[in-house]
Amino acid sequence: MDFSLTPEQERLRKEFDDFFKEEMKNAPPGWGGSLEDMYSADEGWEFHRYMARKLAEKGWLVRAWPKEYGGQDASIMEQVIFGEVSAYHKSPGVDVFGIGLLGPTLLAVGSEEHKKEYLPPIARGETMWCQLWSEPNAGSDLAALATRAVREGDYYVVNGQKTWSSGAHRGDWGFAIVRTDPEQKRSRGLSFLLLDMKAPGVTVRPLLGMDKTHLFNEVYFDNVRVPVKNRVGEEGKGWDVTKAMMNFERTNVGMIFTVKRGLEDLIEFCKETKRNGEPLAKNPLIRNKLAQIAVEVEVGIALAYRIAWIQEKGGPAAMVEAGALAAASKVYGTELNQRFSYVGHQILGPYGQVKKESKWAPLQGTIESGFQQVQGMCIAMGTSEVQRNTIAWLGLGLPRSWDEVFKRPMAK
Ligand SMILES: Cc1cc2nc3c(=O)[nH]c(=O)nc-3n(C[C@H](O)[C@H](O)[C@H](O)COP(=O)(O)OP(=O)(O)OC[C@H]3O[C@@H](n4cnc5c(N)ncnc54)[C@H](O)[C@@H]3O)c2cc1C
Numbered sequence: 374m375d376f377s378l379t380p381e382q383e384r385l386r387k388e389f390d391d392f393f394k395e396e397m398k399n400a401p402p403g404w405g406g407s408l409e410d411m412y413s414a415d416e417g418w419e420f421h422r423y424m425a426r427k428l429a430e431k432g433w434l435v436r437a438w439p440k441e442y443g444g445q446d447a448s449i450m451e452q453v454i455f456g457e458v459s460a461y462h463k464s465p466g467v468d469v470f471g472i473g474l475l476g477p478t479l480l481a482v483g484s485e486e487h488k489k490e491y492l493p494p495i496a497r498g499e500t501m502w503c504q505l506w507s508e509p510n511a512g513s514d515l516a517a518l519a520t521r522a523v524r525e526g527d528y529y530v531v532n533g534q535k536t537w538s539s540g541a542h543r544g545d546w547g548f549a550i551v552r553t554d555p556e557q558k559r560s561r562g563l564s565f566l567l568l569d570m571k572a573p574g575v576t577v578r579p580l581l582g583m584d585k586t587h588l589f590n591e592v593y594f595d596n597v598r599v600p601v602k603n604r605v606g607e608e609g610k611g612w613d614v615t616k617a618m619m620n621f622e623r624t625n626v627g628m629i630f631t632v633k634r635g636l637e638d639l640i641e642f643c644k645e646t647k648r649n650g651e652p653l654a655k656n657p658l659i660r661n662k663l664a665q666i667a668v669e670v671e672v673g674i675a676l677a678y679r680i681a682w683i684q685e686k687g688g689p690a691a692m693v694e695a696g697a698l699a700a701a702s703k704v705y706g707t708e709l710n711q712r713f714s715y716v717g718h719q720i721l722g723p724y725g726q727v728k729k730e731s732k733w734a735p736l737q738g739t740i741e742s743g744f745q746q747v748q749g750m751c752i753a754m755g756t757s758e759v760q761r762n763t764i765a766w767l768g769l770g771l772p773r774s775w776d777e778v779f780k781r782p783m784a785k
Contacts, residue, residue, distance in 0.1 A: 393459060393462035397462050397463065401417060404417070408746070409584075413588065420465060422498070423466075425498030433455065442492040442493060460630035462634075473623070474504065477618075482614055505535040508535055516612070520551045521552050532594055536589075536592075539589060539590075542590050546569060547567075551566055568599055575593070619755075623702075624678075624680045625702040628710060629677060635740075639740075659720055666712065673706055680702060694768075704764070707757065713743070714744045717736075
């Protein structure tokens, strides 16, 4: 495998870099690039929408999609380069739910009507989405979900509750998995619906973080009427659509470049800041910790590039390998963010806990806000334990889950 970029890829990286350097000057004061920054305050959300429009004008918002739906048929490696430069500059604009999850799912398993109706507005940066999957009693065990949809003519009438719905208070649309056949158990009898968040009967209530940021919501459905034409896939086969969505392998390169940028900022801080008359950068313990994170960033980049390279190769075996590695990169990227956050706090000391609103907050409070977010990153989109299950199953060929181990008859 060859890690070096082609001259064309180098040119693209520079073009992305120049664009983000210029556009990020428009970021609101104190912008740190987190989901909380984007969803919590109105100016953060407006900046996200502004960047989405700017990226759409450049034709970069959905580069990997086919041209007929607003994309550029870009290669996976080009997408990785775009992802790393955009994360490095802490840019918003790319809707993780509409662009990262729903778009590829509709392209893979959606009807032509759905592709024509929903993909172009996403590609133009006009519609934003949220994910309505988790429920109070269904998280890792998503198939335990209880939200009901009852067919009445050309509509489903939906009743129930979703939780931890990131950005549901901002989203125009949501994609939900609901139970259409209560006689069927677990993953059978579920359907996948596209739902207008402004429809009568949808109530979105905030679930504030301990730092009072507003990322999560509870979403209640009270006799919400959803047209049957908004169902993706067949009735009762929503689990297949959900699985297709979960299977979109990601390199998670953005998480690694978030740490890379954070590390560079921390290194500058250590060069400029003196403690007991000496720059922090001269302290051997601090140098050691920074060097360790630098090594781990390089490992993460290598892992992300390897996934992109395997995906470009294509074929069923490659996709299984990429699936296991994508789970590995999710665990690695989120836990590296956690380790970086701890190191940042050890170096900054008590000042590291000061929030960005204060003039005493070092590094504009980015280490503090990062610390608040990293725990959640290890849970969202599949917890570290569930990702390790996937690595064990897909990567190591071990039995699929504890359930299966326990259900299997004992060997005689
Ligand atoms: C930052 C963040 C954003 C989120 N955004 C959304 C969103 O937008 N939309 C949405 O629908 N949901 C969202 N979620 C919810 C998320 O998908 C769930 O929190 C996650 O799936 C875990 O489910 P749970 O919280 O019910 O925990 P549980 O599933 O109850 O897990 C509890 C603990 O048990 C462990 N565990 C569970 N099953 C297994 C197993 N089989 N093997 C080993 N360990 C296991 C878990 O790893 C965890 O440590 C978000 C969560 C976070 C933290």
